[in-house]
Amino acid sequence: MEEKNVKLRIYGMTCEDCVETISRSLLEQQGVMDVNISFQDGLGEVEIDPTQLKPENILKNQVFSRNSHYKATLIE
């Protein structure tokens, strides 16, 4: 299986605990293989299985839902 690297711009993080919360939620999403988030840069890299998850559906993770404090956009 070929993994795909998806880069995210993540908004709303205020501390390292936010990194933990977002990472945990993303890792629970089907098709997510690995997550690496930088609090300092507000950036995230997500390794996904493209046969199970489309990059844009990462943004539909509940940690980025309408009522959540955290938001994200795709960088590429």
Place this chain on the structure above:
Amino acid sequence: MRKETKHYDLIILGRGAAAFSAAIKGSEISKGEMTIAMIGTGPLGGTCVNVGCVPSKYLLEASHRVFMPKHPRIDGIYETIVDHDISAVMKGLRSYVSDARESKYAEVIKNYNNVTLYDGLGKFLDRKTVEIGDDREKKIGIVSGSNILIATGSHPSIPNIEGLRDAGYLTSDSLWGIDKLPSSVAIIGGGSIGLEIGQALLHFGSKVIIIEALDSLLPQTEPEIGSALRALLEKEGMQFYMRARIDSVHKYKGRKLVEIITHKGKEKIAVDEILVATGREPNTGSLNLEVAGVKTDSRGLILTESSMRTTSPGIYAAGDCVSKRLFLETLAAREGVIAVSNMFGETANIDYGSSTWAVFTYPQVAGVGMTENEFSKKNGSCLCRTFPLSNLTKASIMGETEGLIKITVDPKDNRIVGMQIMAPNATDIITEGAYAVRNGYTIDDIISTSHIFPSMSEGIKIAAQSFIRDITKMSCCVE
């Protein structure tokens, strides 16, 4: 990435209504963290506030205040001539526009530290990178964006008519600089811009001649409304050349000679000024859209899905540069919001079907949803009723009975699928039609909802009642 390239989370090409609503929405969702580059030329706020809705409605309102007292409609109220100074009116108009631009755009954007304004024209270098240049194509800088929104708007389209450029003309972009009323104006185009400006100039005292290529005014409206509006404008003194083509324009003894071809043959009219109002074309020609993979239609308007995504991933479009039927400031702002919401993973779509549109003549014309003809073509049959304002108490008290209300319903379930209104305040009362079309209300829903008597909005209720009874045999306030 090039060394000199500055990166932003969002690049917005344009600085009008769509651009501002997108920048504000992006800032709100990200709580001010989204870095945004807003690139454009010309005054902030784009068409609407500077050369569109705002100055044209100001001019119309001012003109009605001169015209109405000269044409009273109530017994015992006598004709009154209103002293006025067109130069002072235009000065007031420009001052109002300037204040509106400052308070609604220039001052507003200062509250968003995450937004950087670039004064220049953007041009794609690739799908993620934009070069900013001045109007002489001198490079100002290069920026890249994770997402890009194209909201570059439009400009008046000028038909290729022999002699027009030499003779000179005004457009809806340049009219606002005049200080003297032209005593006669030929307006090329009988659409909303031509009719609104035409009526404003007519009400101030100009002789106005509309030259229209089609055989009816306002092609998006029900034919009854186009005819009724034309009859009213003719009564006010506006002249029309329908199914007419302009062969050429020449300067002649300080005036402009317009040679028109109609089914009757050639005719020459001499006027002091020409206003070109033949529609608008998108500001997409210099964007280098091909390298970004953004496709346009044959008119250069950008093709989008209802999510405002273009044919290129990560690039969205909103406003008057988008391929669609309705070109409105309110839609542009909505499209900007939808584009940005979708960048954040939401599933938002534009609903053109329940978007209201208007023509701000007096009386006004406003509509929502499908016309009788559109619904019939799509579904085979429809049911519709036209209610003349001559049967409406409020309209007859005001002496303004020229208008009408037309409702189109789906005969299968009586759902309202379209409404058009010609009435003094059509732009206010059409919102009832928008609720009805958007939420699938039936004529029974309208009838069972309380409406004030006597009011113009009551006309919508009576128009709905006309589906179930002969309203000419109905007393006031019958449910």
